[in-house]
Amino acid sequence: MTLSLALFLGMQAVPALAASEPIQPIPAAKAKDAGLVELGKKLYFDTRLSKSGFISCNSCHNLSLGGTDNLKTSIGHNWQKGPINAPTVLNSSMNLAQFWDGRAKDLKAQAGGPIANPGEMAFTHELAVDVLQSIPGYVAEFKTVFGNDKVTIDGVTKAIAAFEETLVTPNSRFDKWLKGDKKALSKDEVAGYSLFKDSGCTACHNGAAVGGNSFQKMGVVESYKASSPAEGRVAVTKDEADRFNFKVPTLRNVELTYPYFHDGEAATLKQAVDTMGRIQLGRQFTDDENGKVVAFLKTLTGDQPSFKLPILPPSSDATPRPAPFDK
Amino acid sequence: MTLSLALFLGMQAVPALAASEPIQPIPAAKAKDAGLVELGKKLYFDTRLSKSGFISCNSCHNLSLGGTDNLKTSIGHNWQKGPINAPTVLNSSMNLAQFWDGRAKDLKAQAGGPIANPGEMAFTHELAVDVLQSIPGYVAEFKTVFGNDKVTIDGVTKAIAAFEETLVTPNSRFDKWLKGDKKALSKDEVAGYSLFKDSGCTACHNGAAVGGNSFQKMGVVESYKASSPAEGRVAVTKDEADRFNFKVPTLRNVELTYPYFHDGEAATLKQAVDTMGRIQLGRQFTDDENGKVVAFLKTLTGDQPSFKLPILPPSSDATPRPAPFDK
Numbered sequence: 001m002t003l004s005l006a007l008f009l010g011m012q013a014v015p016a017l018a019a020s021e022p023i024q025p026i027p028a029a030k031a032k033d034a035g036l037v038e039l040g041k042k043l044y045f046d047t048r049l050s051k052s053g054f055i056s057c058n059s060c061h062n063l064s065l066g067g068t069d070n071l072k073t074s075i076g077h078n079w080q081k082g083p084i085n086a087p088t089v090l091n092s093s094m095n096l097a098q099f100w101d102g103r104a105k106d107l108k109a110q111a112g113g114p115i116a117n118p119g120e121m122a123f124t125h126e127l128a129v130d131v132l133q134s135i136p137g138y139v140a141e142f143k144t145v146f147g148n149d150k151v152t153i154d155g156v157t158k159a160i161a162a163f164e165e166t167l168v169t170p171n172s173r174f175d176k177w178l179k180g181d182k183k184a185l186s187k188d189e190v191a192g193y194s195l196f197k198d199s200g201c202t203a204c205h206n207g208a209a210v211g212g213n214s215f216q217k218m219g220v221v222e223s224y225k226a227s228s229p230a231e232g233r234v235a236v237t238k239d240e241a242d243r244f245n246f247k248v249p250t251l252r253n254v255e256l257t258y259p260y261f262h263d264g265e266a267a268t269l270k271q272a273v274d275t276m277g278r279i280q281l282g283r284q285f286t287d288d289e290n291g292k293v294v295a296f297l298k299t300l301t302g303d304q305p306s307f308k309l310p311i312l313p314p315s316s317d318a319t320p321r322p323a324p325f326d327k
Numbered sequence: 328m329t330l331s332l333a334l335f336l337g338m339q340a341v342p343a344l345a346a347s348e349p350i351q352p353i354p355a356a357k358a359k360d361a362g363l364v365e366l367g368k369k370l371y372f373d374t375r376l377s378k379s380g381f382i383s384c385n386s387c388h389n390l391s392l393g394g395t396d397n398l399k400t401s402i403g404h405n406w407q408k409g410p411i412n413a414p415t416v417l418n419s420s421m422n423l424a425q426f427w428d429g430r431a432k433d434l435k436a437q438a439g440g441p442i443a444n445p446g447e448m449a450f451t452h453e454l455a456v457d458v459l460q461s462i463p464g465y466v467a468e469f470k471t472v473f474g475n476d477k478v479t480i481d482g483v484t485k486a487i488a489a490f491e492e493t494l495v496t497p498n499s500r501f502d503k504w505l506k507g508d509k510k511a512l513s514k515d516e517v518a519g520y521s522l523f524k525d526s527g528c529t530a531c532h533n534g535a536a537v538g539g540n541s542f543q544k545m546g547v548v549e550s551y552k553a554s555s556p557a558e559g560r561v562a563v564t565k566d567e568a569d570r571f572n573f574k575v576p577t578l579r580n581v582e583l584t585y586p587y588f589h590d591g592e593a594a595t596l597k598q599a600v601d602t603m604g605r606i607q608l609g610r611q612f613t614d615d616e617n618g619k620v621v622a623f624l625k626t627l628t629g630d631q632p633s634f635k636l637p638i639l640p641p642s643s644d645a646t647p648r649p650a651p652f653d654k
């Protein structure tokens with residue numbers, strides 16, 4: 001009923017206004033296999049996918065916190081300092097590729113990365129599968145979902161990706177405005193959107209995710225001195241032209257996903273807007289302009305994920321125990 | 328409706344059977360101020376109560392994992408190895424005191440401990456309050472709940488305790504059996520309960536929480552060589568007679584709260600039952616007996632917490648940022 005109404009409103013309103021705009025309303029999540037999503041949700045919250053038994057997907061992509069950890073760079077196994085800011089998982093299914101350098105083609109390919117990264121969850125796919133295979137509750141759920149009681153990393157990452165694909169955030173105030181509700185935004189917020197477009201921000205931050213659909217150089221007009229060692233897209237393509245090119249982050253829910261940039265060095269939206277204006281567009285926003293753009297950006301916060309905290313099946317006597325204090 | 332029915336069943340069935348048993352059915356949670364509980368739930372999940380911005384109450388008392396971290400000893404700030412096994416938060420409102428040594432008289436007193444413990448969340452009460460006071464969403468919620476927009480550590484711990492008091496787990500199969508549903512347990516499970524009583528386990532593990540209501544010496548018949556430096560109740564009372572006395576843990580949901588003992592050295596229920604029989608009761612359970620007691624213990628798993636993952640209010644530009652890599 002709610003979905004039908006949303007679709008109805010969307011179909012009516014988009015042609016009237018949004019179609020001519022560089023940003024489109026975010027579509028609701030596509031219906032997925034409910035059992036697969038439920039399994040993926042459990043795995044997303046399961047700390048047993050890490051060597052320590054302490055770190056889950058949700059540790060760094062915390063769904064209580066806009067799908068991020070709100071840290072400059074993440075904390076990995078043995079409190080290692082990560083090299084890069086954790087991007088939000090919210091609306092990540094709309095990205096052209098995953099990770100800041102796009103090295104994973106989709107969410108399924110991404111999901112296996114942190115599990116086996118020695119600086120993150122520090123496990124291996126084989127050990128993660130061994131753990132899950134020893135847990136009767138998971139074996140039964142894999143059997144129901146995949147028709148096979150053999151746990152595989154392919155099934156694990158498929159389920160996590162399916163859950164992540166549900167994490168879209170429709171119904172932001174901006175989307176309501178795009179769909180024709182003129183009272184959804186204040187005068188300053190609309191002025192901020194105009195500035196955002198007129199200044200050229202939408203050259204990169206466009207589409208339904210307001211970003212996520214291209215790689216761009218960080219520091220077009222002025223160079224950017226990053227505190228992170230990350231080289232950007234060149235690490236994937238080996239093409240020097242891609243040095244310091246990063247995936248343009250989505251600005252959906254950007255009020256929640258501080259700090260900003262791949263090195264997390266911009267603590268506030270005010271700083272992020274100021275820096276982006278200068279280094280990408282050669283424009284120094286006044287305080288008044290900055291305030292308006294920030295006011296617009298805060299209208300991009302949509303419905304946050306809404307589901308019950310998953311209860312995880314217990315380990316069995318045969319389950320390999322975590323080794324948090326092994327290096 | 329469900330609550331009334333449960334009370335009705337409880338009132339009918341308890342006199343018939345449970346009243347003569349050393350274990351009583353677990354009562355449903357008392358109704359509390361819903362706004363206070365909701366605020367407490369958010370704080371329980373909020374990593375910003377730690378210096379690192381990475382550790383919340385739920386990190387070590389994980390409600391997806393039986394209210395524990397399923398580690399021998401917990402991981403604190405900077406990956407410090409904790410001195411003791413994290414006890415479950417489930418049904419902890421029924422404990423005679425909090426922590427293994429009972430140094431906190433109630434959940435409110437307990438809640439402030441880990442926040443300021445340098446080996447756990449490594450923050451201070453003052454800094455935690457400063458962070459919350461800078462977050463408009465929290466200030467508004469404190470105003471609604473306490474009628475005052477000044478955040479205090481007293482309000483913080485009161486709210487967390489109120490949430491924790493809702494974390495009771497009624498309706499285990501054992502409780503259904505106690506209330507008269509004879510088909511709720513198998514023959515082996517009933518035999519396990521008889522062994523549990525006849526062997527003397529109920530001398531300490533009794534009452535609605537099957538423990539939690541006394542301090543007892545770890546190692547009555549045989550001494551126990553702990554891997555933990557914890558001294559037990561003597562640390563609180565300074566009375567040498569209390570050396571190595573620990574709060575008897577609840578056995579509710581014990582299938583979920585592995586590993587066992589204050590040092591977490593018993594990885595499985597089989598090991599825990601074997602050790603307890605030997606060192607506390609001077610009894611060597613046979614494999615068959617051990618299996619039956621373990622089967623009984625697994626009937627103590629009740630309804631797990633059921634609520635939506637809380638969405639936390641975002642920090643403001645004025646919020647002090649976390650310092651995960653400061654020692």
